[in-house]
Amino acid sequence: MSADILLEVRGLRTVFDTRAGQVCAVDGVDVTVNRGECLGIVGESGSGKSVTFASVMGLVRVPGRIEAGEIVFDGIDLRKLSAKKMQAMRGRDIAMTMQDALTALNPALTVGEQLAEMLAAHADDLPPGRMARRAAIRARAIEMLTRVGIPSAGERLGQYPHEFSGGMRQRIMIALALAAKPRLLIADEPTTALDVTIQAQVLELISALRAEFGMSVVLITHDLGVVAQHCDRVMVMYAGQVVEEGPTAQVIRQPRHPYTQGLLASIPRPARRGQPIRPIQGQVPELVNLPPQCRFLERCPLADDACRHPIDMRPAGPERRARCIRITTPDIEKGLSHDI
């Protein structure tokens, strides 16, 4: 559509064939990432957020497969690319950092070797000549490490991942992902394994680098607080579907979908001190042989028989959509406009 769209996913459906039946981990997901924006993806474990972006990256492997949908990155249909061309795009155009920074670096190679290999594979503006090339790679590796906030980077190039702290390793992961200056960075729970002060630093870093490189960022997380601070837009996923999306401030101030409301209500807040936290009751349904009805039905406080058929995404205000038939009903709106 518009030239501002970098990534557009339409009707993505990714399934895993298991002995228990077909698990539909991602079911009809649409994602739009604009140039330069930060999109937050929120959901519980197993909601399909990681699988959605593994599908975008072409990283879904047997027994999983992409059954339907189109993935268009900057005008290129990624599903039609050969494995080789897709591999060339990974890292260079779209890079993804993995959830667990503590295990996502190769323990047998020094950080410098890993960065150098990444640079050698993807950077095409290196000077000719072996020595000049080496020197350039080394300089750029130091530059990348310095940029992500690793002090005395030149010395630390020769160290192995186990000699770095968790936060430092996450920074190295980010440096690796950004080495080829990709246009889209997918950060899969970049802060989950880190403690709170380091979390804030890493997220600040991602935001700063996004502005500097003019890239788009997809931040996959289950922490709504992270999304509130760092993302322009947010998409809430539940049981393989998007249940709500819109500008972050609006979604957090006025969640339309009962699931988003439940998520927000289950965050402990100082303002509600003394009141019990209200967790969402029940569990995410198993994704095998789901009945054709609202997936949140079992856990929804508002559910009735009207919800027992497939629910589509529908508009829920300017630039907002939600997958709930209750959105337009005014009394529900009133009943739920609680203290968030």
Add this chain to the structure above:
Amino acid sequence: MSILEPTAPVEAESLFRRNMAAFMENRLAFGSAIVVVLFVLMAVFAPWIAPNDPYATNLFFRLQPPVWMEGGDWAYPLGADSLGRCILSRIIYGARISIFIGAAVIIVATSIGILAGLAAGYLRGWVDVVISRLVDILLGFPYLIFAIGLMAMMGPGLGNIILALAYKEWVIPCRVVRGETLATRELEYVEAARALGASGRHIMLREILPNILSPVIVVATIRMAHVIILEASLSFLGLGVQPPTASWGAMVADGRAFILVSWWVSTFPGLAILLLVLAINVASQGLRDAFDPRFTE
């Protein structure tokens, strides 16, 4: 080696170096490793160490006993064989054959095994089926009989021995590498490498291989002892290196006819085999203890 030499000394310590430190602390294993090294030095410097020409025959000294026995002479410290050749010199030169063949077979077999195992474990699919079935088939043959058959077909000779032994030996590292690859390919850092656009070749050789090298090294050293015995067995049967080249197995065979009257002809080369194989085995056990986390407390 690295293009990124640190500008200042840093305490970079690889897993390999830590394991080696643990190995050094194991005195028995470390002592055995020294024995192995001595054997290697002996083989390398054979012409300077050996008291006599290992090929020079002298029928006057036929079946000469070792120096400490009646009729012994310092000219032939461990005595002489049925052609009057110095047994000590032949043992020293024979170390060259045993160690060279052992090392060559292990290097060839381990290289093939690593490539085949990585391909089977990482690529899976039909590649895995073909390689794994081939491994199963080769494992079904008795090793020595297989080697004898090959030697009979190809004829004796140094290169042929290496081929005949490597032909089957590669399945051992291959199975180890395949198993380790299957486990390692699922690890987070391999997935992370894929997410950053690493090619299959890069993942196999740079992400997986350096991380599974420890068990491969351990298996290679353990197997080297087996290969040395197999070479000695082939030479004993007359299918090994061509006489008059000194080979421990052939020397044992030479002395067979005189074992009751001149026991030293067979015994000393036999002891050499025993000592080298034992030292390699003990050293490799120590390596395994140091490198395999399951054996460290």
